[in-house]
Amino acid sequence: MNEWLLDMGRFVLQMSILTLLVVVAVVVIARIKGETGERVRLRVDELNERLEYRRRRLSLAATEPSARKRLAKAFRRDDKSRSRAGRKQADKPRSTVWVLDFHGDLKATGAGRLAEEISAVTAAASEGDEVVIRLESAGGLVHSYGLAAAQVDRLRDAGLSTTVCVDKVAASGGYLMACAADQLRAAPFAVLGSIGVVAxxxxxxxxxxxxxxxxxxxxxxxxxxxxxxxxxxxxxxxxxxxxxxxxxxxxxxxxxxxxxxxLDIDKVATGEVWYGHDALEKGLVDALGTSEAYLVSRMEEARIVSVRLEARHAMGKRLGMAISEGVAGGVERLLERLDASRWERR
Structure with a gap:
């Protein structure tokens, strides 16, 4: 027994040393390559294809095993039909709905990324295209959100139809941004308003x-x-x-x-907030509905393209972020478990 414990101790020590050496090697290589900054890449996702892929997978899963082969052949026939139809309609391409995301914090730190995404979209968009911004923000510093709102105004200046969808909250500086849209949609229990200033x-x-x-x-x-x-x-x-x-x-x-x-500005500029239904009655929004429901409805007649600039961090920073997220996730799961234990009975 003692010999087994001694062998296990040696194994654990060797693995610890090996792990430490790997981490040190990664850090050294990152520094040698000069990966101290951040690179940015443009991520483009066609949401129509993603939804169709999921629909087909679920259809196959819900079909009897004996009929799945026939259904898969039907899907391939549909693909060929779409391909032929697409070549015939090449002279009349469908319009595109460009989807951007903005999740605001106190300093609206995402405004810089949003500005670059808007520059890319306005350069690529064609007449008849639409830009949808999925916006979530409870507001923050005046000058920061003033700049973010000015970025949204650029879409209007470029002549692009703009829709802002609020699923959770667009208050204060968030509403400052949202109201620039041609159409403002909100989920039934989204929070909007807070047209006021505080210090x-x-x-x-x-x-x-x-x-x-x-x-x-x-x-x-x-x-x-x-x-x-x-x-x-x-x-x-x-x-x-x-x-x-x-x-x-x-x-x-x-x-x-x-x-x-x-909008009757004197009635709504009191610093109050309203949920979706009340916001619609007061004219703060134009329609109720979630962003997902709106995008799915637009897929019938347009290509839905999600555009996002993503930072590619240096190797050392990615490692640190992974460790930090792992620790934070563990603490969060522990707190959730402790909270759930109040409702458990044994």
Whole structure:
């Protein structure tokens, strides 16, 4: 027994050393090749073909084994028929629906990628094409989402029909982007609105004063600083910040009403949010429905092409991301298991 444990210990030690050597070799090779930056590749997926492939697989699975061979032959005949029809209609190609995705964070960090994707689509799109943006964002910094909204406006300036689909949330800066579309669709329980502006910061001046700590703040310019975290705030500073917020709110409302002129802006620019059905009644959206349902309906008459720029990270970074995601996934599964255990009975 002791000899078996000794052999097992040697094996584990050897495997650990081998794994460490492999990791070190990968890092060294990555540095030698200079893979310290990120490369970007364009990923293009034809969603019509993907849906048809899945439909056929499910049809075969639902068919009796004795009839699957005949069904597979029927699929091949359909392919030949489509190929002949496509050659005959080569002079009259179908329109294309270009699909982009935007998942926003506080700083709208995806705006740069979205800008490049829009540049690629506007260069390749033809007359009669449509651009669908599947948008999800709860908003964030004013200047960041102002830039992201300007990117969506480029599609309108290019004369492309634009549809924004909101499955979960387009609030505040997210709605600033969404309202630029020719058609705005939302799922029945998607959250929309929040046409407002907010600013908040803590102030620890009284705490510091209690401990005899002074903060010296020097500025050049009357309103270089209005409210601060450490200094003593004044009514004049509060009034100035409020005035700035009101001005940004007015710009927000003007942006929305220029793109959705039928909207009663005074009723919806209160900072409130509404779910899909209520948003439709108030004119914040044009129709209800999920993005998947809309794209499937468009497949009858158009090619659906998903376009996405993806970063190809360096080898070392990919390894680090894989380890990080593995740890995060393990913690998440543990928390889910603990939460589920509350409902289990033994």
């Amino acid at each position: 908040q910061l803590p102030n620890v001046h009284r705490l510091l004063k209690r401990h005899d700590v002074d903060i010296e703040l020097l500025t050049a310019g009357e309103y270089k600083r209005t409210l601060t975290v450490f200094g003593e705030n004044t009514e004049e500073g509060r009034d100035k910040l409020q005035s700035d917020l009101d001005n940004i709110h007015d710009l927000f409302k003007q942006h929305v009403i220029q793109r959705r002129p039928a």
